[in-house]
Amino acid sequence: MALRERLPPWHEYQRLPNGREVLIRPIRPEDAVPLREGFSLLQPDEVRQRFLHAVKELTPEAAERFARINPKTEFALVAAEPLPPGEALVGAVARIAIDDDGQDAEFAILVSHYIAGMGLGRYLMTRLVKWARGKKVRRVYGDVFEHNQPMLQLAQSLGFVREHVQEAPGLVRVVLNLDPPPLQAAS
Numbered sequence: 041m042a043l044r045e046r047l048p049p050w051h052e053y054q055r056l057p058n059g060r061e062v063l064i065r066p067i068r069p070e071d072a073v074p075l076r077e078g079f080s081l082l083q084p085d086e087v088r089q090r091f092l093h094a095v096k097e098l099t100p101e102a103a104e105r106f107a108r109i110n111p112k113t114e115f116a117l118v119a120a121e122p123l124p125p126g127e128a129l130v131g132a133v134a135r136i137a138i139d140d141d142g143q144d145a146e147f148a149i150l151v152s153h154y155i156a157g158m159g160l161g162r163y164l165m166t167r168l169v170k171w172a173r174g175k176k177v178r179r180v181y182g183d184v185f186e187h188n189q190p191m192l193q194l195a196q197s198l199g200f201v202r203e204h205v206q207e208a209p210g211l212v213r214v215v216l217n218l219d220p221p222p223l224q225a226a227s
Contacts, residue, residue, distance in 0.1 A: 070126030134164035
């Protein structure tokens with residue numbers, strides 16, 4: 041019996057329906073340059089849906105900030121080519137950050153159109169929720185354009201509920217309550 045290569049925590053290979061293999065792993069500081077270089081491959085609508093406004097380029101400073109997280113309050117995964125960080129093209133990024141109150145965490149996911157529709161967004165979202173549960177977060181939320189039906193449908197299928205964002209017309213906040221249900225008194 042051959043031994044399977046042991047991967048570090050939060051690292052795993054996924055074979056996409058198109059046959060391409062990606063490595064899902066935590067973001068690394070070395071990913072800043074590939075993030076910046078891959079930004080030009082994104083369509084304007086992909087960028088707007090992730091950043092909630094038009095962004096023409098990912099500056100070196102912004103790429104560096106995205107690639108360096110505070111492990112106590114933030115978690116980010118990438119779906120990348122199975123190459124070393126810094127060399128691998130990044131096709132998807134999923135991040136979550138715990139709010140200052142320590143109770144809620146905001147997520148954001150960007151899956152490139154090259155690999156969209158292959159279940160990667162769902163998979164990455166489940167990993168973000170798992171991390172949040174481990175950090176004892178009570179609620180996970182994200183703001184989504186109301187016309188981004190694929191993301192809204194994904195969130196609903198995972199148990200998120202919609203809340204209207206009053207100060208931001210056109211946005212819907214999706215919220216997943218992670219509190220355990222209250223214990224029922226025995227009758």
